[in-house]
Amino acid sequence: MNMKKIVASLLLGSIILALAACGNEATSLNPQQSPPQNQEQATESKGLVDSAYQELFQDSVFFGDSITEGLSFHDVLQEENVLAGAGKTAEFALQDMDELTKRDPERIFIHLGSDDILWPTDNPKAYSMKNYAKLIGTIKEKLPQAKITLLTVTPVTAEAEQKEPRYKNINDYNQGLIELADEKNIGFVDLSPIFSNGSNDLYDSDGIHFKPEFYARMLDLLKDQAE
Structure with missing residues (x-):
């Protein structure tokens, strides 16, 4: 494994554990509201987490739609690591x-489908999977x-x-992705x-897109794929 990635992974893990511990302490103090945090410390912590993600995924490209684009829009990853x-x-x-x-990444994470589901055709899933297979x-x-x-x-809120x-077809579409990944022998x-845990607080106002916290959790879930 690349030494930079090892250091970044260790840094990311320690920061996430520290933030989780702070969150648990806050919940015990007041389950409705976290205690106020020094703004300078909060900004510094966010910067460290972002830099660790950026280091870990420096050889990756996230390829997708407007939900994927949130990675760079919220400055979680650099623009060169997002094509969406x-x-x-x-x-x-x-x-x-x-x-x-041209970007020639080592790893490509494809996050498409939210718009495919809405495509105006008799069978959006079949139409999308055909093009998805061609893309792969x-x-x-x-x-x-x-x-x-x-x-x-990603799921949407009940209101959305x-x-x-x-x-409502998201689960069925995701089943198609499972089968496609198996067929093409990819991750x-x-x-x-x-x-x-019903994390509605991660959603933006439209119930479809996400706040920066979602992307931090997503990259934490994917960090083993980047090592």
Whole structure:
């Protein structure tokens, strides 16, 4: 393993444990509200965590839609480690292959599907999986050394699902991703453990996108993949 990645991983683990301990202490003091924190210390801690993530994923690219784009939008990762945009589907992501090839990452985390589910066709899942398979095949052809990992589509809040019933198909779509990853012999990571405690506080106001805390948890879940 790269020595920089070992140091970054150890730093990240120690920071996360320290932050978790602080969170447990806060809960014991007041289950409704954390105690006030010195702003300078909070900013310093966030900077250390971000730098550890950036070091650990320096040879990776997160490839996806507007949810993926939050990694760079919230400054959790550097822009060169994120290739994503609003409205991206597996089909549209094929247009970004030249840029992905130019970046030549060691690891590619693909996080697509939130827009594919909404695609106006008779069978959005089948249509998406066809293009997803083509995308994976193209990556393997142009970047044969890269390790590819598929990430599940993240759930939405009940309110968001009520406004857009097609989000009810997220679980079925994720099952398709499991089968696709197995068929193509590539990595797969289920992001659902992040939401195991009903973490509605991670969502942005639309109930679909996320606050910076979500991305910290996501990268913590993926850190073993980057080592």
